[in-house]
Amino acid sequence: MNTIDQLKWRYATKKFDASKVLSEEKINIIKQAFNLTATSFGLQTMSLLVIKSKETREALVPHAYNQKQVVDASHLLVICVQDNITDTDIDIHFGNVKDIRETPETILEPFKKNLKLTMEGKTIKERQEWSIKQAYIALGNLMTVCAIEQIDSCPMEGFNPQAFDDVLKLQDKNLKSVLLLPVGFRAEDDKFSSFKKVRKQLNDAVIEM
Numbered sequence: 001m002n003t004i005d006q007l008k009w010r011y012a013t014k015k016f017d018a019s020k021v022l023s024e025e026k027i028n029i030i031k032q033a034f035n036l037t038a039t040s041f042g043l044q045t046m047s048l049l050v051i052k053s054k055e056t057r058e059a060l061v062p063h064a065y066n067q068k069q070v071v072d073a074s075h076l077l078v079i080c081v082q083d084n085i086t087d088t089d090i091d092i093h094f095g096n097v098k099d100i101r102e103t104p105e106t107i108l109e110p111f112k113k114n115l116k117l118t119m120e121g122k123t124i125k126e127r128q129e130w131s132i133k134q135a136y137i138a139l140g141n142l143m144t145v146c147a148i149e150q151i152d153s154c155p156m157e158g159f160n161p162q163a164f165d166d167v168l169k170l171q172d173k174n175l176k177s178v179l180l181l182p183v184g185f186r187a188e189d190d191k192f193s194s195f196k197k198v199r200k201q202l203n204d205a206v207i208e209m
Contacts, residue, residue, distance in 0.1 A: 063163035074184030
């Protein structure tokens with residue numbers, strides 16, 4: 001499979017085939033790809049909601065400006081960030097590093113202390129903004145993986161995050177919704193699938209030095 005050809009195949013799917021559902025194998029690839037996304041310090045201050053329930057998605061459509069991709073796609077992915085980043089989050093991360101890599105505590109402690117000081121120097125809003133930047137990295141990664149796996153997707157910022165948080169009870173999980181990515185199969189009559197991509201010439205987009 002040619003990666004560039006798959007990226008050319010990808011487009012922001014405007015109309016999904018509501019009769020088709022992604023296999024568990026494909027959904028598992030998406031979940032693993034999200035978990036393998038690069039994040040600053042490897043801290044992973046994000047979560048991914050994978051919503052298959054039509055009933056839940058029907059309730060969300062009005063809060064996404066009635067964009068039908070939310071309910072017609074096979075699944076709706078919601079990328080969320082933590083309300084806050086605490087010392088406990090950092091302790092858990094470095095505990096995982098110690099267990100998985102068998103790195104001695106004496107080596108990890110200075111890095112752990114420095115990260116805690118870094119987070120202490122940020123307001124809660126700044127910590128959230130820091131996490132949101134990681135969420136966009138995850139979105140880009142998922143879109144690329146979907147293209148390679150021939151899964152159609154549509155990145156979406158156009159929704160009411162507070163309303164989504166309320167419907168999904170994200171406050172109970174200390175999460176805030178940031179981005180949406182409906183995934184599934186394009187409808188045969190989605191006219192946008194045949195549109196040629198409009199991009200700058202490569203020499204205008206890429207500067208070699």
